[in-house]
Amino acid sequence: MSSKNSTEIPESVLTRIRELREEIHHHDRLYYLKDQPEVSDSVYDQLFKELQDLEERFPNLVNPDSPTQRVAGVPLDKFEKVQHEYPMLSLDSHVKKEDVQAFDQRVRRELDVEMVEYTVEPKYDGLSVELVYDSGNFIRGSTRGDGRIGENITMNLRTIRALPLQLLNVSAVPSQLVIRSEVYIPLKDFHALNQRLTEEGEEPFANPRNAAAGSLRQLDSRLTASRPLTITCYDLKLQQGDRPSSHWDAVSKIGEWGLPIPEHRQRCRSIDEVMAFHVDMESQRDQLPFEIDGIVVKVDRYDWQQALGEKSRSPRWAMAFKFPPRKEMTKVHRIMVSVGRTGALTPIAMLNPVEIGGVTVSRASLHNIDEVARKDIRPGDTVKVERAGDVIPDVVERIDIPGEVRAEPFTPPTACPVCQSHTIQEGPILYCTGQTVCPAQLKGALELFASKGALNIDGLGKKTVAQLVDQGFVKDLADFYTLTKDQLLSLEGFAEKSATQLLAGIEKSKQVLLSRFIFGLGIRNVGVHIAQVLARHFGSLARLRKAEKEKLQQIHEIGPEIAASVDSFFQEPQNLSVLQRMEELGVTVEELDTVKISTDQPLAGKIFVLTGTLEGFTRPEAKQKVESLGGRVTSSVSKQTDYVVAGTEPGSKLDKAQALGLTVLDEAGFSALLVENVSSAS
Ligand code: IVH
Numbered sequence: 001m002s003s004k005n006s007t008e009i010p011e012s013v014l015t016r017i018r019e020l021r022e023e024i025h026h027h028d029r030l031y032y033l034k035d036q037p038e039v040s041d042s043v044y045d046q047l048f049k050e051l052q053d054l055e056e057r058f059p060n061l062v063n064p065d066s067p068t069q070r071v072a073g074v075p076l077d078k079f080e081k082v083q084h085e086y087p088m089l090s091l092d093s094h095v096k097k098e099d100v101q102a103f104d105q106r107v108r109r110e111l112d113v114e115m116v117e118y119t120v121e122p123k124y125d126g127l128s129v130e131l132v133y134d135s136g137n138f139i140r141g142s143t144r145g146d147g148r149i150g151e152n153i154t155m156n157l158r159t160i161r162a163l164p165l166q167l168l169n170v171s172a173v174p175s176q177l178v179i180r181s182e183v184y185i186p187l188k189d190f191h192a193l194n195q196r197l198t199e200e201g202e203e204p205f206a207n208p209r210n211a212a213a214g215s216l217r218q219l220d221s222r223l224t225a226s227r228p229l230t231i232t233c234y235d236l237k238l239q240q241g242d243r244p245s246s247h248w249d250a251v252s253k254i255g256e257w258g259l260p261i262p263e264h265r266q267r268c269r270s271i272d273e274v275m276a277f278h279v280d281m282e283s284q285r286d287q288l289p290f291e292i293d294g295i296v297v298k299v300d301r302y303d304w305q306q307a308l309g310e311k312s313r314s315p316r317w318a319m320a321f322k323f324p325p326r327k328e329m330t331k332v333h334r335i336m337v338s339v340g341r342t343g344a345l346t347p348i349a350m351l352n353p354v355e356i357g358g359v360t361v362s363r364a365s366l367h368n369i370d371e372v373a374r375k376d377i378r379p380g381d382t383v384k385v386e387r388a389g390d391v392i393p394d395v396v397e398r399i400d401i402p403g404e405v406r407a408e409p410f411t412p413p414t415a416c417p418v419c420q421s422h423t424i425q426e427g428p429i430l431y432c433t434g435q436t437v438c439p440a441q442l443k444g445a446l447e448l449f450a451s452k453g454a455l456n457i458d459g460l461g462k463k464t465v466a467q468l469v470d471q472g473f474v475k476d477l478a479d480f481y482t483l484t485k486d487q488l489l490s491l492e493g494f495a496e497k498s499a500t501q502l503l504a505g506i507e508k509s510k511q512v513l514l515s516r517f518i519f520g521l522g523i524r525n526v527g528v529h530i531a532q533v534l535a536r537h538f539g540s541l542a543r544l545r546k547a548e549k550e551k552l553q554q555i556h557e558i559g560p561e562i563a564a565s566v567d568s569f570f571q572e573p574q575n576l577s578v579l580q581r582m583e584e585l586g587v588t589v590e591e592l593d594t595v596k597i598s599t600d601q602p603l604a605g606k607i608f609v610l611t612g613t614l615e616g617f618t619r620p621e622a623k624q625k626v627e628s629l630g631g632r633v634t635s636s637v638s639k640q641t642d643y644v645v646a647g648t649e650p651g652s653k654l655d656k657a658q659a660l661g662l663t664v665l666d667e668a669g670f671s672a673l674l675v676e677n678v679s680s681a682s
Contacts, residue, residue: 126184146671201461341444601630
């Protein structure tokens with residue numbers, strides 16, 4: 001077939017391709033924006049297939065805006081950095097009515113007017129992104145990053161079906177548009193995604209926001225495409241030609257161009273109407289198909305926004321009016337104890353099921369035995385349970401019911417509920433002493449060993465590990481390397497292909513980097529970072545094994561606790577015999593290229609302390625970022641601290657840092673430091 005030259009393409013094909021693209025765009029809009037499809041899935045699929053076939057026959061006609069081109073096949077090595085067209089600000093947030101009234105008073109005083117019109121919108125709990133359209137075509141999208149520089153996630157955004165690659169009435173759209181939007185996952189899809197992940201043996205996400213963030217920041221856009229992301233647009237930043245005179249009109253325009261906009265927005269003529277919208281949204285909150293954590297209040301007129309101006313991190317013309325965390329009362333019917341990978345016993349309150357924010361809650365963590373004692377929670381008690389956006393709820397407090405006869409206080413178990421080994425207490429935490437004799441600890445240890453950060457064995461998730469242990473096929477880490485195809489085929493959900501693949505994955509894992517192997521051993525107190533420190537220092541497993549406790553402690557970043565854990569791990573004859581068996585079964589622990597590691601770690605040796613709330617990162621994320629660059633996060637400020645990162649509402653750590661004259665970074669400074677060092681590491 002000669003279709004290389006566009007002059008040979010029949011006119012009818014050109015027309016049909018144009019028609020198909022328009023029709024598919026139209027159905028996408030009805031389906032993803034309006035939730036009102038006109039045609040069945042199979043009709044849609046036929047149109048899609050017809051377009052794909054035509055584009056395959058005439059590859060010259062494929063263009064990036066075609067609906068067939070949403071997903072690229074090749075993963076990226078890393079995200080490029082993008083300078084935002086305009087800084088991406090965040091919002092000051094308030095929960096108290098009085099603070100919102102004070103905001104209104106300030107705004108009116110500064111503008112010297114009696115009445116201000118506000119636009120109010122739901123505050124979507126997702127991830128903010130910048131979208132850039134050139135001549136109506138989506139050309140670039142980026143994460144917020146430090147507000148000035150973000151990451152180029154264009155490929156991933158293109159997979160979001162609610163995001164038009166080409167705007168409607170292109171000829172009437174201004175030539176360059178910068179739009180702020182929020183990417184999120186609707187609740188129904190979030191629950192389905194978590195269920196799928198759990199079934200596949202993967203860790204479920206704690207909340208829809210984390211799921212959206214985890215899905216969007218993927219180097220392989222095919223993975224992003226498999227996640228149910230959607231988007232809503234709430235701000236127009238830059239435009240050539242006539243600019244609307246108000247935020248309301250700007251968002252209406254965005255909607256007219258075919259982009260999704262918030263459904264529940266409203267124009268308010270007074271702060272009382274804002275209050276009423278807040279009450280109304282809070283009462284609807286649990287029925288909404290997506291998670292919101294408050295409302296956003298914006299001065300509507302653009303000239304007034306401009307007059308009020310901006311602070312370094314947030315505009316003075318807008319604020320987030322947040323909802324308080326959701327709480328419900330219910331009864332504890334039992335206190336159960338679960339056993340984790342490290343053998344830590346966690347008391348869990350089993351609750352009479354109660355709906356909190358559209359989620360049925362039937363268990364809540366009581367964290368540790370000290371907390372059960374402090375809150376004095378006993379079976380039969382009535383308690384207040386809080387779900388602050390996260391899926392795992394918390395027991396906030398016990399409600400005293402006068403005259404109620406209470407059960408006996410909870411007695412910490414002296415034996416592990418899973419393997420009956422005796423328990424020991426370290427600080428507030430009880431541990432099972434059973435180690436790998438305990439199926440709960442064994443499963444946890446095996447999962448860690450196979451996990452991405454360790455030996456990265458494909459297809460060996462939670463579910464498979466549980467089956468392997470329950471069937472008695474795997475009793476320690478070395479047993480992975482003795483598995484046979486027949487054993488795998490006897491497990492539920494395994495067929496010839498999956499069994500072969502898993503065996504290949506296990507075989508591949510036999511060549512492993514030292515740091516990954518050390519991490520995979522699951523030594524208490526040895527996370528990814530400490531595993532790297534140890535690997536870098538010793539260079540081989542044999543040398544680490546022989547290291548004395550005193551020698552270990554002399555290593556920078558290794559304290560007495562870690563040294564003791566490492567030492568006792570290698571003292572344990574059972575661990576040594578597992579290591580020996582692994583070696584006999586062909587596991588080769590490669591030595592680390594120490595030179596590469598040290599230059600790869602631009603923040604090596606730097607100590608960070610985090611205080612207050614960061615907008616763009618959760619604590620674990622911030623910690624992980626620092627550690628991935630070789631730095632370390634500790635909990636208390638001292639003269640040894642190199643950087644104190646202060647978010648909003650910082651605690652006394654900031655005062656201490658200032659008293660000691662330490663370097664204090666705000667979130668923007670922290671992000672900039674990470675960005676700089678990421679580039680120097682790459
Ligand atoms: S406007 C300069 N509107 O909330 C104003 N933000 O805490 C920029 N958000 O970073 C934000 N829904 O990720 C705005 N309707 C909405 C929003 C919204 C959610 C997020 C956004 C922002 C964060 C600020």
